[in-house]
Structures are given as structure tokens and as C-alpha cells.
Amino acid sequence: MALTGRLGLLAALGALVPIFLPSWWALAALWAALAAAVAADLALAGNVRALRFHRSGDARVRLGETASVTLIVENLGRRRVKARLRDVWPPSAAATPRATRVDVPAGERRRVEMTLAPTRRGDRAAVTVVVRSAGPLGLAARQLSRPAPWTVRVLPAFPSRRHLPAKLAKLRELTGNHVALIRGQGTEFDSLREYVDGDDVRSIDWRATARRADVVVRTWRPERDRRIYLVLDTGRTSAGRVGDIPRLDCSMDAAMLLGALASRAGDRVDLLAYDRRVRARVEGASRTDLLPSMVHAMAPLEPELIESDAAGMVSALMSRVRQRCLVVLLTELNTAAIEEGLLPLLPRLTARHLVMIAAVSDPRVGEMAAGRGDLAAVYDAAAAERARGERRRLTAELRSYGVEVVDAPPAEIAPALADAYLALKAAGRL
């Protein structure tokens, strides 16, 4: 039940009654009249309990795009329901309209279109639907809140999608797919074929040529069916914002580009998100299914404000993966976290796998290092130089363990990681 402003106004106007008729009886009569009007209004208002809610529409949306969710209001009662309706969503779902009017005749259905423009990644669940149906006098209303469950998963934006065609072209160049006469630059033997004018004479297979009348060349292709394990660090260092984006989101973007590229190159890609326990895992996804499952697994991830457990991460990895693979660890080059956590475990990891560490650097540090002019700027520059020096030292140390390090600002991390992968592939190191 809900009262309306009209009732308050009537009661205020009723205050004139005792001025002209100063008696308890007049006032009691006024109250009785108001109470009777409220009771009549409640009795005659549309029955909100007879309403049923159904939903349809988008269940997932990329961050930055809008989703539309339809709420269907069905009236099972015998009277028409005219009501105000609010479909309640969390604030970051940015659902519009906030409230709307519905007019559902008995036994019919009406649609309410909601538009969601989520501002953050993750799952956004509808909280409840509230209807308020006022009576014919507009003095009182029946109100009911009833859940109508629906969840919209807000997926990471994947802004580095635009780099994918260029990287795929580079990949095709490696495989030699698009120009027949260029010898594939891979290291894995593909097939034998007849020599064509223009082929590199170094690739003539003399033994096969001897067996046949024709000159035969070997063709090469990059290695295929290698395993790539993407590891997302969701610990405290991933919460830091570079620009206005958490480091975790930049890492996700890079992981998605690498995943898309590697699956097209014929490699198997797995994903693990870890801080002190497994937050998400994608394993054994098929080539076509990989990107959607990665995006789904990553959507609800949030940075946890705890120190990552490097030992747990390494054992979680080692227990799952038997064959040699490329482990891409997306983390931050934080001296304390890496030196105390990861470095002692690296020999175990590098003995079995090829390890690549991708870290998002902060352009703000570069700006500070270039600052000159007054004393504050110079101290800023000194602190930034020191941070960069530590980062360089850490990178050198990691490289001494045979680890590949990709350290790039947020705008370049995804293509830089893809390039590093392509370089490894071309060199046949996978």
C-alpha cells in the first residue's frame, strides 16, 4: 500500500474545516470521509498481485555497448491494471527508463523495453520489479515488489580487436599461405612439391629429387598444435589503474588478442586466472569456441586486494599441463612481488615450459621522468627514473632465466604481446 500526495493535499485543505466548524465531530467526519475514500481507492485499484513478469532480451553485452531487455507484464486478474512500474537494476547497469507507466487490460500482456548501458564489466542482475497501481480517486495505491530474475553479463570490451587483421596477415606471411612462391618460414616440415621457377634453391630436397624425375622442393610451415597457457594475475597489482583502466582490463585485452591469434594459428589456448585461488579457468575449448568462452570466463573477474600466491599459481599450472607449452603470465613487474614470489619458482617452470611475462607499464612514469623545471618536477623525475631502473633490472634478471618479457604501455601491450608470440612462432621456439 502506498499513499499519494493528493491525500496529503486534501488533508491540508481539510484543515480549514475546524476554522469554520470548530468541533470534534466535524473533524471526525472529515477523517472518516478520508479513510473511506482511501479504502474505496484501495478496493478499486488494479490488482497488482495478479501480475506476472516475464523477461527476454540480451543476456550479454560488450562493455561500451547497450543491451535491451524486455519485461513482459501479464495481467491474470479480472480488472485492468494501470500502474507505475519500476524495473530495478544496480546503478552500474545504467538502466533506462527509471520508471514507466503501464496499462494492462485483464488477461493481456504489455512489453516494457529497458535499455542498459553498463558502465562496468561483470554480471548485472535485475533486482526486482515494483508496480504501484493507484485507485480511481488517486488517493492511495497498491504497491508490490516481485522479483523477475535476469542477468546481463557485461563482457570485456576487447578494443584491440582492430589489431587482429594485421596480426593475422603477418601470421599468413609466416605460413606462406597467401603467396605460393614464398617459402614458408616455419621450421616444421610440411610437404614435398615440384620445383617452380622462383623457389629458393636451398629448399630443394636432393634425396627426393633423386628418387623422382622432377626436382622436388620441401615446403615448411610453422609448428602447429602447440599449447599456450594464458595466466592472468588477479592479485593486488592488477588493481592499479593505468590511465583510468585497471591493469587487469589491459591484461585481458592482450590475452584476448593473443588467444584469437593463436587459435587461428592452430595452437591450443587455455586460460587461468589466479590470485590465491583459481578465479577462472578455460581449458580444452575448440578453435571456434575459444574466444566466447574466454570472454565469458573473464567477464566477472575483479582485481582482489590480496597478494598473489605465486607458488600456488605455479603448482596449479604444473598439475594441469604435462606437455611443454608457452606460459604467458600477465602480471605487473613489481620488484617485491616478483622477487619474493615468482623468481625462486622460475627454474621449475622454465625447465618444463617456455615462459613469457607481459606487463603493462604506466605512461605516467615516463611523463614524470621527462619532467623538468622546478624542484618538485626534478624529484618526480628522480623517483620515476628509479622506478624505471628497478623495472629494467627486474627485466634483465627475468631474461637471465630465459623468460621472455613484454613490457609496454596499455595502448601497445596487446599488439606487442601478439608480435612476441609471432616472433617465437617464426623462430620455432614454441
Next chain:
Amino acid sequence: MIQSPPQGGADGSGSPAPPGPTAGQVASRRFRSARGIVLVLLALVAIAVILAALRPSVTPQDLDPTSPTEGGSRALAEILKQNGTRLDVARRAGDAAGLASPGSVTVVTRPERLTDGDIDRLRGAQGDLLLVQPNRSVLRELAPGVHRAGTSFERTADLDCALPAARLAGPVAFGGAETYATSGGDGVVTCYRADDYSRLVQVRDGSRTVTVLGSPEPLTNAHLTEEGNAALGMNLAGARSSVVWLIPDLPEAGAGGDATLSDLLPFGVKLFVLEVLVAVALVALWRARRLGPVVAEALPVVVRSAETVEGRARLYRAHHARGRAADALRAGARERLVPLLGLPRSTAQDFAFAQEIVTGVAHRTSYDEAVVGTALYGPEPADDAQLLALTDILDVLERQVRQS
């Protein structure tokens, strides 16, 4: 990494901060902004002081036997005293009743200030009464049989009765005066008639004589000398051996009765207030009922990634860590110089290659080895100016090596 609100100061630390204002500048700026208010307050205080100083300590009252103003009655009081009549001034009805004796006349002025209790006390008092322009309740209680009839605006009235005091006075200038009707009876004397009603009435009320005067003007300083005013006043007030002049003070607040505010409010007003309260409660209920709940949501932490670097810069600055700052700047510069010289990167922080690096840089720049050596490996800067100079020379070296 600590979660903290973004700070404006941290963002601006890269750009040159404006020099802070001195305490004097701050004070003068605050004074300028508050000047108008201060001046207005001072002016108000000054006006209040002047008004308080100009205000007389005692307000002169009409018909006050101690007041020498035009409306006062000091002249009459002095004349009465000179003639040997005793004059007591009472400011309260109770005092007047106590002072009154069988041989006295009580002059009752300003009757509008008398409460019902005061009138009762006066009725119980001894001696004669002279009521000056009484109101209805005083007239009803103290002068039975006399009723207010109307008002006369004739300046003077001629003698038309046999009252001794009137006879001695002759014509009297009343100015505007109230006129009275009497219900007749024994011992009723009416004087100075206008349109069948009289301005001066004398009645017997038991043992006392009650005289009702329709105008205060004959008794005031301004009009005492006109016509027979002085004689009338003297003979009415001074008819007995002593005079009690009652000029009541304003009744004290709350002294008039024990009625509370709710007793004085009409019943309808109380019901009105009740109904307004009901209306307010209904409006509150209307506004309190939300269309749906408030939705709480966990928000992500906001930590800037460069926060630790900025914090370190502020620590350096706060502790004037010139040595550490210079070391970091030199290490950074060497790191960028070494590849330009064609040396491996690992030599940058290796002191064994110091001489080689210095020679290489000096060879490609306009500076000699001593200057380059001091710049790249020198001691800690002695003051802030030297630190700034160090960054300048490092920048110059780097630029020259790059361009060579």
C-alpha cells in the same frame, strides 16, 4: 598499495606549482572579502548605541504628577502642594488603596492599565474617587448608575450646574470629552452638559463621593491655564485634606492571570493545528514510500598505478634526498647514453666501465672529461640549485651525444 581518494596535489606535482601566498597576503585577502560584512555590523552597532543613548531613562507619561511635559500634571500637583494639600503618588492600585483614607480623594488616571483585581481593590478603598476619563469596566464597577453616552468635541463648556467645584471654576476648556448619562437617583449632580449628556458627573456611592471627569485635559500642564481649568482641577482633587494620585504602571507580563496559551487559543485553532499535523504526517508517509528499494553495489577500488612512484617523489622532496635523487637521475642518463656510445647495456651501472663511458661522452660533446665525470659520477649535490643544474647538464650531455 593502499586505497586512497585521488588527490589533486599528486596530479599537479609534475607541473610547476605556483608559489604559496604569504600570511600577510592571505590576511589581507580575507579582510577584503569580509570587509562589507564587517562594515555593516559596525554600522548596526553604532546605530544601536546612538539610539540607546538618545532614549530618555524615564518615559514621560500623560497625567503623571511628576512629569513637566505638556501631557503631564506636574503644575496641578505643585499647586495642590502649595495649598497645603498632601499629595501621594501611587503606581499600583494596591498602594493607592493603602494610602487612601476617609479624608482623601483618589485620582484614578489611565484606567486602561487597571486589571479587574485592581478595580476590586479600588472599590474596597476608603475616601472619594475622581475618575479621569474612565473606561467601561471602571465606570461599571466604581461609578454605579453612570453610563458612557457619547463624545463631545466642543472646546469649552459653560457652567450649568450647582456643583461647588464647578461653580468656582466657571466655564471650563475640556477639548474633546466623553459624555455620560445617569440613571438618576439621589445625590447625582451632572455638569457641563452637551446634548443632554454631561461631561462631569458626581454620584454618591454609599459613603463616598465618586466624580467622573470626561476629559483629562483640564488637569494637564498644557491646558491648566485655560478658562477655569485650574480651579476645577484644584477643587475636584483638593476637595479633601489629601490626594492619592494613582497613575498605574503597565501591568507586568503574566500578572494579569493564570491562563495558559492553550486556554487563550480558540478551540477551532487547536483542531486546525491537529489537522495540519495529520496532513504533514500523510505527506511524510507519501514521500517515505519509495517505488522500489535502494540498490547497493560494491564499487571497484580506485588505485592509481603510479601512486607509489609519486609517493616516493614526495618523500624525496620532504627529506631533501638530493643524493638519492641525483643517483637515480644519473643512472637513468647513463642507461640512455650507453647504447648511443656503442657499449653493452650491462655496462651502464658497472663502475668498472666508468672511465670508458666518461671518455666516450666527453669525446662526443663539448665538455671535458672532468665536467662529464662530475655530471655522471660526481658527489651528492650540496643544495637544490645544484640538483637542478645537474639535471640540466645531464639533459645537455644526452642531447649532444644523440646528435653527434
